[in-house]
Amino acid sequence: xxxxxxxxxxxxLDGKEFILIGTAxxxxxxxxxxxxxxxxxxxxxxxxxxxxPRYQTIIEGNKWKETDIFKIIKEKxxxxxxxxxxxxxxxxxxxxxxxxxxxxxxxxxxESAKEIGANLVLADRNIQITFARIWKGVGFWGKAKLLTxxxxxxxxxxxxxxxxxxxxxxxxxxxxxxxxxxxxxxxLKLPLIDERDQYLSQKIKEAPGNKILAVLGxxxxxxxxxxxxxxxxxxxxxxxxxxxxxxxxxxxxIPLLIMAVIIYTFIANPSAGVQQTISWxxxxxxxxxxxxxxxxxxxxxxxxxxxxxxxxxxxxxxxAGWFAGIVQAYIRRPxxxxxxxxxxxxxxxxxxxxxxxxxxxxxxxxxNLGGSIGTIIGGFDVVRLFLENL
Numbered sequence: 001x002x003x004x005x006x007x008x009x010x011x012x013l014d015g016k017e018f019i020l021i022g023t024a025x026x027x028x029x030x031x032x033x034x035x036x037x038x039x040x041x042x043x044x045x046x047x048x049x050x051x052x053p054r055y056q057t058i059i060e061g062n063k064w065k066e067t068d069i070f071k072i073i074k075e076k077x078x079x080x081x082x083x084x085x086x087x088x089x090x091x092x093x094x095x096x097x098x099x100x101x102x103x104x105x106x107x108x109x110x111e112s113a114k115e116i117g118a119n120l121v122l123a124d125r126n127i128q129i130t131f132a133r134i135w136k137g138v139g140f141w142g143k144a145k146l147l148t149x150x151x152x153x154x155x156x157x158x159x160x161x162x163x164x165x166x167x168x169x170x171x172x173x174x175x176x177x178x179x180x181x182x183x184x185x186x187x188l189k190l191p192l193i194d195e196r197d198q199y200l201s202q203k204i205k206e207a208p209g210n211k212i213l214a215v216l217g218x219x220x221x222x223x224x225x226x227x228x229x230x231x232x233x234x235x236x237x238x239x240x241x242x243x244x245x246x247x248x249x250x251x252x253x254i255p256l257l258i259m260a261v262i263i264y265t266f267i268a269n270p271s272a273g274v275q276q277t278i279s280w281x282x283x284x285x286x287x288x289x290x291x292x293x294x295x296x297x298x299x300x301x302x303x304x305x306x307x308x309x310x311x312x313x314x315x316x317x318x319x320a321g322w323f324a325g326i327v328q329a330y331i332r333r334p335x336x337x338x339x340x341x342x343x344x345x346x347x348x349x350x351x352x353x354x355x356x357x358x359x360x361x362x363x364x365x366x367x368n369l370g371g372s373i374g375t376i377i378g379g380f381d382v383v384r385l386f387l388e389n390l
Contacts, residue, residue, distance in 0.1 A: 007033060009221055013228060017211045018204060019043065020225070022218035023105040030105040034215050038112035044209020046113035047123040048106045049200065049216050055122050058107060069334055069360055073325045077128075078364040085342070085358060109215035123203035123214065125196055129238055133191035136241040195237055197223030202232040255314040258379055261386045272389040276382045283378030284309040284371055288320040291370025295362040296353075301328040305367045313375040321368035328360050 007030075009020040021037055023030035038046060050058075072078055113120040201224045204214045216224065262280070266273030288309035292302045304327045309320040334356040338345075345351030345358065352358050 007218070008037065009225060011225065011228060013205075015210065016205075018228065019211070019213040020221050021105075021213065021215050022221040023215060024218060028104070031108040034105045034108045035112050038109065038116060038118070038213060041211065041213060042116050043118055043211045043213035045119040045121055045207035045212050046109050047121040047200075047204050047207055047212065047214040048109040049124045049214075049220065050103075050106050050122050051124045051126045052122055054124075054127060055110070058103070069329050069357060070326060073322050073329070073360075073364060078321070078325060078361045079368075082358070082361040082365055085352070085361070105215055118213075119208050121203060121207045123200050123207075125199040125237060129240060130191055130196065132240050133195070134188055138188070193219065194223065196220070197227050198230075198232040199234060199237045200224055201227035201230075202234055202237075204228065252316055254379065255316065258382055259314060261382055265386050265389060269389045272385055276385045279381045279385065280378045281310040283381060284313045284320075284374035287374030287377070288313075288324070288367050288371035291321075291366035291368075292324050292363055294370075295359065295366040297324060297328055297359075297363045297367075298331045300331060301363060305371070309367075309371045309374060313371050313378075319368045320371040321364035321366070324367040325360050325364035328363050332356050332359070334360070 007022045009022065011018040011020070019037070019041060021030075021034055023034065048055075072081055110120055112118075197220055200214070200216065200220060204212055204224070205228060214224075258280070262273060262276045265276055285306040289302045289306035292305040297305070301324050305320050305324040308323045312318045312320045312323070338356045341351070342355060342357055345355040
């Protein structure tokens with residue numbers, strides 16, 4: 001019945017039959033195809049391109065109200081959550097414009113698996129691990145560019161063209177959203193596509209039964225066809241990237257160097273030391289405060305960012321955004337309703353901006369970004385004053 005459908009790939013390997021359905025994450029027809037093929041083939045297992053957190057978010061629409069915003073900030077997950085919400089906003093804009101549900105084919109796969117009594121396998125790698133591995137590969141300026149792009153994308157409510165929609169139909173959803181970024185950073189293809197191809201293929205191979213059906217974004221099918229022939233270590237692919245010892249040394253060395261330069265200058269020329277200290281405070285504090293102000297933080301939140309940035313920028317384990325976010329959360333404490341409305345508020349620019357939860361996440365991100373930029377400029381100015389007063 002479906003033998004000649006170009007979106008279906010059949011592979012026989014090691015006594016198992018694998019049926020790969022290449023879908024468009026933004027297509028009604030894909031969801032209908034998934035339903036028809038599962039009902040016809042009656043596979044033993046259905047694998048879908050979702051991980052546990054994303055799947056739970058879909059089926060438990062009220063889960064947001066259990067979120068502890070203070071815990072998110074303290075665990076350094078504010079930026080990750082913001083990225084997830086921006087992706088959700090992007091998907092919802094597509095849904096509204098074209099009358100479709102992004103990812104509906106994955107939901108359909110789960111529902112159809114339940115209807116026929118098949119095993120449901122959540123085959124994708126945890127999105128937090130994927131983003132952590134992406135984050136490691138972009139460097140400081142890459143991080144700054146990504147965060148800036150995320151911030152300004154919140155204000156972009158321009159309609160998506162038919163041409164762009166057609167391109168998305170042949171891409172992985174995460175890749176379609178980060179497409180411009182991956183062009184500038186080709187190495188990101190490894191954690192975003194290649195590693196996930198390996199992870200997905202291994203999960204599909206290990207699925208129970210002899211007939212396995214997998215619902216995948218079309219961009220993954222060519223890679224998975226090849227990766228199914230190989231064995232992959234899921235534990236290795238699931239590891240959070242280890243922090244480089246060199247980066248740890250640099251992270252501590254630069255603040256210590258800046259402090260040493262200021263102390264030495266104070267001893268040699270107290271007035272120059274005062275200049276250095278003022279320069280450091282103004283550059284780091286002003287940029288952290290500017291980032292907070294751009295996110296429309298409360299005046300006390302802006303002041304907090306200014307006061308703590310000169311100190312936090314000298315300590316690799318703390319950041320101005322965490323303090324600014326916590327102060328904002330105390331002053332403008334999110335209600336249960338803010339969490340419950342997240343899934344709808346990220347649907348519009350006004351909702352994204354006005355929701356107290358997303359505002360806090362933006363403030364944390366922008367304060368940290370501003371503080372980092374201030375550190376670079378302030379550090380160079382401290383060295384300049386040191387050299388002038390040798």
